Amino acid sequence: MTAKRLNIFKHLGLFLSLIVLLGGCRKQREAVIISGPATPNFITRNMEANMLQYDWITAKVSTEADMNGEKMSFKTNLRMRKDSIIWMSISPALGIEVARMIVTPDSVKFIDKWNDKYYLGTHDFIEERINVDLDFQFLQDLAVGNPILYDSEGKFKGTKDDEGYVLTSRSKAKVRKITGVKYTRKNAEAMEDTIVLDVDEKRYDKVIEKFDEDNNELILKRYWVGPDNFKVIRTIVNDLLNLRSIQADYEKFEEVEGQFIPVKMNYKIVEPTKQAGFRMEYTRVKLDKATTFPFTIPEKFVKIE
Numbered sequence: 001m002t003a004k005r006l007n008i009f010k011h012l013g014l015f016l017s018l019i020v021l022l023g024g025c026r027k028q029r030e031a032v033i034i035s036g037p038a039t040p041n042f043i044t045r046n047m048e049a050n051m052l053q054y055d056w057i058t059a060k061v062s063t064e065a066d067m068n069g070e071k072m073s074f075k076t077n078l079r080m081r082k083d084s085i086i087w088m089s090i091s092p093a094l095g096i097e098v099a100r101m102i103v104t105p106d107s108v109k110f111i112d113k114w115n116d117k118y119y120l121g122t123h124d125f126i127e128e129r130i131n132v133d134l135d136f137q138f139l140q141d142l143a144v145g146n147p148i149l150y151d152s153e154g155k156f157k158g159t160k161d162d163e164g165y166v167l168t169s170r171s172k173a174k175v176r177k178i179t180g181v182k183y184t185r186k187n188a189e190a191m192e193d194t195i196v197l198d199v200d201e202k203r204y205d206k207v208i209e210k211f212d213e214d215n216n217e218l219i220l221k222r223y224w225v226g227p228d229n230f231k232v233i234r235t236i237v238n239d240l241l242n243l244r245s246i247q248a249d250y251e252k253f254e255e256v257e258g259q260f261i262p263v264k265m266n267y268k269i270v271e272p273t274k275q276a277g278f279r280m281e282y283t284r285v286k287l288d289k290a291t292t293f294p295f296t297i298p299e300k301f302v303k304i305e
Contacts, residue, residue, distance in 0.1 A: 022098045036165075036227065038158040038159055038166075040167065042158070044167065046225075050229060050231055052144045052146055052261060055081065056288050056290055057079075057080045057288075058285070058289065058291055059282045059286070060076075060284045061075065061280070062075050062281045063075070063076065063280050064278070064279045065277070067276045068276070074090055074092050075091050076088050078087065078142070079293060080139070083140070083225070084104065084229070085103070085293055086102070086143065087201075087295075088101045099111065103139060105124065107122055107123070108121065108126050111174070111297060122301070126256050145261060147260065148237070154221075163224060164226045165232065166222060166223070167225065169221040182286075198216040221235070221236075222236045229253070231253060234250070242273075244269070244271045245269070245270045246270075247267065247270075252264040254285070256285050257288065261285055263282040263283070264282075266280075267280075
């Protein structure tokens with residue numbers, strides 16, 4: 001993971017509310033029988049083999065959002081071409097389109113129909129205004145339910161709980177000094193619902209002064225993997241440097257073209273002074289059917305410089 005990707009946490013809730021991709025709490029699942037070994041190699045190998053494979057994807061997305069108590073709902077027409085383009089048409093409950101956006105690995109375009117404006121340019125414009133680094137891979141994985149911020153070269157520990165396998169990123173001594181936590185098989189289950197780890201203030205102040213904003217050593221990642229289809233059913237990522245956390249829960253999967261896709265996703269983002277939750281439901285999901293990405297700017301709209 002690059003240092004730039006870590007900055008995704010900055011005010012992530014604001015950006016995700018605009019692009020329709022996050023949610024809140026989770027429901028209880030029944031205990032399952034786990035027969036395979038809980039070794040990191042076994043879990044990562046099977047998880048990677050069952051990540052969604054696609055070239056094209058289209059879907060209708062219904063979203064309910066809660067931003068610090070302010071609730072809203074909207075619908076999105078989502079179209080994607082892998083590693084190339086994410087296209088979104090956003091409408092409130094009445095169904096009238098209010099915004100259209102295209103994100104590519106190096107550009108952003110959007111039409112703001114509320115204010116009769118449009119923007120064509122690089123990611124810089126958005127990043128400067130909402131203080132978020134737009135990482136295309138992150139957005140892409142977020143949209144299709146592949147493990148977010150996953151590093152295939154990273155080192156993990158493997159455990160089991162009553163829902164499946166758990167992958168936990170191996171933490172260095174500096175991380176353990178801040179959290180006071182050492183991950184073991186015994187305490188893995190007890191920590192499963194902890195989106196914000198308890199951080200010892202004295203330890204934090206002493207250790208944190210040695211780090212800068214772009215350091216990626218203070219990121220803890222946990223992935224819960226279902227034993228039946230090896231899909232990620234929950235992710236919790238803690239950014240200890242900035243005391244931010246993101247939790248993703250996948251409630252329901254459907255089989256599309258021989259692959260399992262999450263169609264109910266709940267995400268929660270917690271920062272020191274605010275939090276955001278998003279519940280998303282996908283319908284009419286189609287894989288590998290080539291589509292178009294229409295983007296026509298009305299003549300009287302004003303360009304945002």
